[in-house]
Amino acid sequence: xxxxxxxxxLVDVRPGMVLSDVLLDQQGQVLLPQGAVLTAAIIALLPxxxxxxxxxxxxxxxxxxxxxxAAQRARLAQLFRRHAEDDAALATGVLRQYVARxxxxxxxxA
Numbered sequence: 001x002x003x004x005x006x007x008x009x010l011v012d013v014r015p016g017m018v019l020s021d022v023l024l025d026q027q028g029q030v031l032l033p034q035g036a037v038l039t040a041a042i043i044a045l046l047p048x049x050x051x052x053x054x055x056x057x058x059x060x061x062x063x064x065x066x067x068x069x070a071a072q073r074a075r076l077a078q079l080f081r082r083h084a085e086d087d088a089a090l091a092t093g094v095l096r097q098y099v100a101r102x103x104x105x106x107x108x109x110a
Contacts, residue, residue: 005055010047015040017056025049072103 005020015038023032031049032042038056046054076099083092 004058006058007053007055010043010052010054013038013043013054013056015043017054020055020057023051023054025051069104076100076103 008017017038019032019034019036019038022030022034023036025031026049031046031051036042038054076096079099080092080096083090083096
């Protein structure tokens with residue numbers, strides 16, 4: 001076992017813990033991405049998907065590094081490449097603003 005993560009039974013998982021790997025269901029479908037912060041609601045739903053154990057980051061492993069802002073902006077440009085950035089009146093422009101706020105400033109609660 002790596003010192004960066006630990007496997008815990010679902011009953012030992014607490015809100016605020018961070019997934020150290022992608023979480024898949026029994027059919028191999030992605031339930032949660034790597035780095036997802038677990039909430040009480042998410043933890044309560046996991047038994048319905050057959051999840052009994054989770055790999056989470058250790059508390060002493062340090063914080064998850066913030067995503068690179070330049071890489072996030074490049075990804076947004078790729079995702080919305082067919083739409084002008086200043087086209088805020090259209091639904092796509094509004095969606096782009098929300099996605100940009102979410103990816104570039106997750107503390108804003110967008």
